[in-house]
Amino acid sequence: MKENVTKEINDNFEKITDWLTNKKKNLPQVFYSSVDIRESLFKYASIDTNIFPAGFNNLDQSNFESLKNECDQFIKLNFPNCKTILLLCEDHTRNTFYIENVYHLVKIIENNGYNVIVASFLNEHPTICKETGFLSLTSANNHSIDVHCLDYIRNNRSQFDIDICILNNDLSDGKYHELLDLNIPIYPHPNFGWHNRKKSTHFETLNKLTTRMINECKLNIDSWHLTTLFTTIENININNEDDRHKIADEATKLLNKIKEKYSEYNINEAPYLVLKSNNGTYGMGVISIENPSDILTLNRKKRNKLSTGKSSIPIQNLMIQEGIPSINTINQKIAEEVIYNVNGTTISGFYRSHEKKSSKDILNTTGMEFKSFQTELSKQSYVLAQLANLSAQEELTNL
Numbered sequence: 001m002k003e004n005v006t007k008e009i010n011d012n013f014e015k016i017t018d019w020l021t022n023k024k025k026n027l028p029q030v031f032y033s034s035v036d037i038r039e040s041l042f043k044y045a046s047i048d049t050n051i052f053p054a055g056f057n058n059l060d061q062s063n064f065e066s067l068k069n070e071c072d073q074f075i076k077l078n079f080p081n082c083k084t085i086l087l088l089c090e091d092h093t094r095n096t097f098y099i100e101n102v103y104h105l106v107k108i109i110e111n112n113g114y115n116v117i118v119a120s121f122l123n124e125h126p127t128i129c130k131e132t133g134f135l136s137l138t139s140a141n142n143h144s145i146d147v148h149c150l151d152y153i154r155n156n157r158s159q160f161d162i163d164i165c166i167l168n169n170d171l172s173d174g175k176y177h178e179l180l181d182l183n184i185p186i187y188p189h190p191n192f193g194w195h196n197r198k199k200s201t202h203f204e205t206l207n208k209l210t211t212r213m214i215n216e217c218k219l220n221i222d223s224w225h226l227t228t229l230f231t232t233i234e235n236i237n238i239n240n241e242d243d244r245h246k247i248a249d250e251a252t253k254l255l256n257k258i259k260e261k262y263s264e265y266n267i268n269e270a271p272y273l274v275l276k277s278n279n280g281t282y283g284m285g286v287i288s289i290e291n292p293s294d295i296l297t298l299n300r301k302k303r304n305k306l307s308t309g310k311s312s313i314p315i316q317n318l319m320i321q322e323g324i325p326s327i328n329t330i331n332q333k334i335a336e337e338v339i340y341n342v343n344g345t346t347i348s349g350f351y352r353s354h355e356k357k358s359s360k361d362i363l364n365t366t367g368m369e370f371k372s373f374q375t376e377l378s379k380q381s382y383v384l385a386q387l388a389n390l391s392a393q394e395e396l397t398n399l
Helices: 002-011 013-024 061-078 097-110 126-130 150-155 178-181 199-216 241-264 300-305 379-399
Strands: 032-039 046-050 084-089 115-120 134-138 144-149 163-167 230-233 273-277 286-289 318-322 333-342 347-355 369-372
Touching: 002 013, 002 333, 002 379, 013 199, 013 379, 032 379, 046 199, 046 379, 061 097, 061 333, 061 347, 084 097, 084 134, 084 286, 097 115, 097 134, 097 144, 115 150, 126 150, 144 150, 150 178, 163 333, 178 273, 199 318, 199 379, 241 318, 333 379, 347 379
Parallel strands: 084 115, 084 163, 115 144
Antiparallel strands: 032 046, 032 333, 134 144, 230 318, 273 286, 273 318, 333 347, 347 369
16 A cells, blocks of 8 residues: 555656656746645645745755755746845744744845845834834844835835845735735745635645656556545635534535545544635644534634634635544654745755644644754655645646
8 A cells, every 4th residue: 555655656756756847847936835744554645735935944954055056046047137035024023933934034045145125014013114114023043134014115115126026925815015016026926825826726736736647657556645635615604503514514525535545445544634724824724523523513712713714814715635644753743744845846844743732633733843854855755745846836827
C-alpha cells in the first residue's frame, strides 16, 4: 500500500521530476507558496497550500542562500530593472513572531541588493497613517522593523520610488484599493487573496494533476494514496439548524466514499473529516469530526470557529475534506510537515507540532511549535510540494 507508493516514487523519481519541470515551465510562476503535508500509515497528501506564506523565520538558516537566489531569479526574470520593492504585510502589529517572519523576508530580499519598504494597511493605527507614516516594531528575537502605512505611501507617492509590490497579506476582506492606486505590479496576484480564491478550486486542480502525473509517468499508484477526497457546500450558516443538517448530509456522503477506500485497502481505522472555510487562512474556521451527526450537536465554541474567519468575516462556504491521521512526531508530539517553495523551487521546511493534540486534530492553532528540517526532504514530500505549487500555477492562469 503506502510502501508501494514510496517505492514507485523513488524508482521513477527522475521521470516524475522531468514531468513536473515540463509542466511548470509552460505556466506563469507564483512567487512563493507553503504546503502542509500529512503522512498516515496508508497515504501521503497535502492538506493545504498557502500563497502568502508566513513562517520564514522557522526555516533553518542553511536555506538562506537558496531562498535568496530563487527570490532574485524571480524578480530579475519578471522585472530586470527593479530596485525598490514594497513588501505588504498583514496588520499583525502585536504578533511578534509574525514580525520575525517579516524581518526574515526583508533580509532574503535585501541581500540581493534591493531596497525594501515594509508596509501594511495599519487599520488599527489611523493616527500613524496621518502623521508619522510608519510604526516601529520589534520582533520576537528583538529585531527592529519600520512598517509604513500604505495609505500614507499613497498620499505621499513622491517620497517613495517603488517598482513592484510583493504581498505577504492574503487580502481576505478584499479591500485593497489603496494598493491598486499605486499602479505597480503586484505579486502574488491580488486575486489569489482569500476574498476570491477557494480551497476547493486548488484541490480539484491538484487531484487532476496528480492523476495526470500518475498516468503519464505510468506509475502503479492509486491517486487516492496521494490526494484527499473532498466536497463543498455553499451559502450556509453553521448557527442555522437546517444548514447544519445540509452539512451533515454532505459529510455523510463523503465519509461513505472514504469508507469504501478504507475497505478496499483493508484499513482498520475509523475515518474522519475536516470542516474548513473554503476561503480560509491561519488555521481559522477549521475543525475535525469523526461522525457527521456531530455537526448537528456542535457546541458553541466549535460553531463559533465555523461562523467567522479572519477579520471576523462570516463563513458562508465550507469545504469538507478527508482527514489524514498523522503518524509523524517530534519529541513525542504529533507533527505535520510544512514545505516552502520559492520561484517554483522546493527549498525546505519545518515540522509543526502540538503537545496537546491528537493525530486527527488541527495542529495550526495556539500552542503549536516548530522545528526546522535538518535533512533533505523525502522524495514523496518533494513531489507533493511540487504538485501543490504546480496547482497554484494553474490557478494563476485562471484568475
